[in-house]
Amino acid sequence: MIRGSWEKDFFAGLILFFVVFQANGAFSQNAKSDSLINLFNKSTSDYDKMKLANRIASLNVNTDSTLFLFYTNEVIRLSEKEHNNSYRGYAYFNLGSFYGEKNILKALDYSNKSLSIFTEIDSLNSVAMVQTLIGSIYFYNGNYSKSYKSFLESLKINERNGNIFALGTDYNNIAIIYSAQKNQYKAIEYYKKALQFGEKYNDKELYSTLLLNISVSYTELDSLEQALQYAHMAYDSLIKTEYKEMLPHVLLNLSELYIRTDNLDKAEAYLKDVEQIINKSNKYYFLFYNITKGKLLSAKHNYNEAIKVYEFCYNESIKEGIFPFAQDVSEDLSKIYKSINMYKEGLFYTERFHAIRDSLTNSEKIKYITELELQYKFDKQLDIKLKEEINQKKLLSLQLKIIVFSLVALAFAIAVVILTVYNYKSKQKSYSLLNEKNSQIQKQSDELKDQRDKLHHLNLSKDKINSIIAHDLKNQFNSMLGFTRLIIDNWHDLDENRKLLYLRKVDESTMHSFNLLNSLLEWSLSQTGNIKVNTECIELKIIADNSIANLYAQAKAKRIKIENRIDSSINIKTDAIMLSSILRNIVSNAVKFTNVDGKIWISCISKKEGYISIEIQDSGVGMSQDVLGSLFNIKTHTTTYGTGNEKGTGLGLLICKDFVELNNGWIDVESELGVGTKFTITLPSC
Template identity: 25%
Template structure:
């Protein structure tokens, strides 16, 4: 997980009790850190201001220093962040100091965010945004937007996070705030990295690096380099990852930025982990762990602990791996941090699987799978895709504007030249116009010919693919049974097999001929669709009748395997589809269900009425389908021969044909399956409108 960048102030419980505790803390924990010099300086200034004559707690300078100190202590004394922010909020309200109130609200949001209390964090961040918008404070509006987006990102709601980041980027562009442009673009890059779209993430980091160069702050650049190192590690570009990690470490050590230094050490450990250098990985993870002893950066600690667990796992020290993974999982659960919980669950699954504790392993695998689905849900992917499209559109628009400016400049030069050379201008204009007209005509002809050629190439390619597949199936799945039949007839003719022996082969011959007939029907139907010879003619279709006809047709196969065929369709299951095509779909799905269901199983056909569609489901209690095979089932070019529970042969053509037939009728088809539990194939077809039903 990449570290989210935020806007931290660089200038600048009772409250007295809080300051006393802080002073005692720094006295008992002397360190030469630049960050702590900043804290010490603020403490001295606050105490000096309080001892001055006519001091008032409502003094805006006093409130500003309280907010500054609260932010400096965020990852060191989180309780002090709460106390100082509360006091700053109270004094700001009493004095009507809106800026102080807004920063205090964000400080409280930071506290609850770091402790995993998302609702409270969002409440305070939204309050800060409302107040900053009301007072038209541009800096505070941008900070509030960035905080809100970051909080939604921690919750795994990337769509809302992206929305706030985009609004913030537009505002920062309008305000000319390069610092916030750097931060927000980097955080958008982190969203893409979370979705494993590293190419798009690196595009945003390229923008960020440009902003950082213009700002000229080497700490900002180091923060970006450490995040880039994390992405390169995930991409297994370990040399790039190590270079960026080392570069950022140098800067953080120089400026003593401890929370980011701990993160950079962790990324270096992660890089060695990716290279399976587990001892070196542990070395750098332990360097980070030492720094975390003096930090309260709980989210950063999750990746560190989980990384150490993976390193110990790689060294076959499973007990230590489990200890660190469980600790990381506990922190993730406490903070309600979905991404961290997902990664820890994956590690715990592997550890328990290695221990042969399959029950616990399954529990963590289910947690990992559920969280993976949540974090990669479609609205997140859609939002990120929309942003990518928007960026491409803006780039095209920008290129078009540049091109237009270039053309306008050229035209302007021609116009200026024409003032002195009017006659030459007329001649040149005429030639240019004629040339342009000819060129356009040639371009149109060339474009048309290119399109025609591409169309013909595509048609030829599809025809070749159809031909190859037809010959493949005929050669592979029809030639065998036919050849066996020919061989048996030859033996009978030559007298090597008697009539009684021949009759023993009759059941198998009948089975082979049924298989050939079924395959030929599918081949003819599929060939028609590929050669544009199949036309979909929708009409009123009673799906229940089609199901019953196919149950009767396949009843003998079902009886041989003692499989129970059950229809749960009602007589009102009336669709608006091509009856022949739907008949092919249902027959193929039922045939497949019988093929892959062992003896004494059950095949059930049911329907579910939706607003505009019928969802037809064919469920079996068969062997199930592996997820890797599911991804290939409906592919157009798929041609995998499979064998049923009684060694029944199939071409893999049926499901491809089903997909084409269903889609021609305006529906969708998909499958749900569990190994050794069975499979359910679903497809949808349009419902018959009431006026058609009545007419029928």
């Protein structure tokens, strides 16, 4: 069981159900990890070791993530040797559950592996279980449509399979999707469907949870009488069971509702009940309790005491990073201070309320954008194989067309020769016809040559990409794999400094691989003509400042000063994103080949006939004429190490040249060994 996000009122937290850490067999929670690990190390049977690893992982899922991850991966390794798909499917399920609120890409990857295994072995109950997990992952990342789709798929499977004990959970989860989308009437409809199963099969935990969720939905609809009715039912159900975890939630819910209905004596009574059982180590419930206490004191017009409680809640909420609490508390404090004519303090908390609200709004936007980016990367990984197959088919089709066209041209030429011999006596007419046919053949020959040159260029591009993938990417992944295996194999023998050193090496290799893939993507888009150019009139200085800011840390590490001399009045007509990429690549190159304490400056000059030239000059090591001659040639282009031993991708300047030409401009470069290099980019002005 995991808890949903808090709504505007703190008691409006919904409870979402899904199975957490499933395993074959019942495992004693009192078993000691050390003794099980000892048995695991001594065992010679892969099957026994697989079961022991599963037990060790289950004991440490909430206490020691390192042990949990290690032994879960052992389950996967051993289950593959034993061809035990059931254990392997549950191991992937447990990893998906573990990463559910931590890393959506990993969570979905492991969950989909589990889903494939259970689908393959036709374990329908397990398939429904994984669909519920996938729905929960999407729910906590704000993708309600995909969450609903997975929950609905679980419901359909359980209905077809007659798994009636799981239907209550399915209905509850679907109801929470409707509640999150503010469709409380539909949510209540599904909660009540689920309620029948909780009551029929005496599932007290599910039954109590559903009663509380129904109360929350009625509260959202401002139907306080019905909200109270279901909150009392939830309380009555809970006190008859051993499931007490949710009791503080229900009591605070009741107290809050009675405050809203002006029945302050009952609100105070329930608040005192909470005080007897509240766990102060649970920051959410402890703050929830104090906020409700502050509301009760405020409702009784005991403003001095209410202010003390609220200010404690505000400070603790900020300290613990629970900003939705801090937002509501600052709003209530502002109202109290204004009501007692303390306007200065009221203004302070009004400003804090708006600042926190704006911060939370921006956080939600960032989370939404991040979720879209992660989903894009995940979908892209799934589609890459299909795209490769399609591209291969297109290439074969193009080659076949060229061969057919060549044969047709040859046949046509033979026909022309035969016709010329046949009409030998009519020389004038024959010569005229022959010249016409020769002209057509020449035109077709030129077209074939043009296509051959394009294919040759594409082959060079393909060879360059293959070279980068075969050498640069392979080396980076070998480095990452080597250091990762070194860390895993020698974890207990390495001191903390050595571990940090190796992890930094892995991080450097990962970042270089990421930059290389980004460059490959940008360059391949420009080569295939699939990139769209959106030209607009933009302020050049802003783009240059942003590009410099992205390279600040890299330049600072070498104490290199970067100076932007561009006047803010200069505008340029180009694609802003492409120009940012051009400037970033060239300035990054300048940093790479400039010594410590060097200088880089960016300036621009107006050219005649509506063009502006941007100059990027450094005091670096410079280049020879041979290097300059091959700088933009893909066939001879290579990458070299910088003055600080930095490694590049070998594609940056090629991307710059393509992007400049796509924006109707051109690029020039001047360099002198030991003096420095100057790149000049000329683009249309506004």
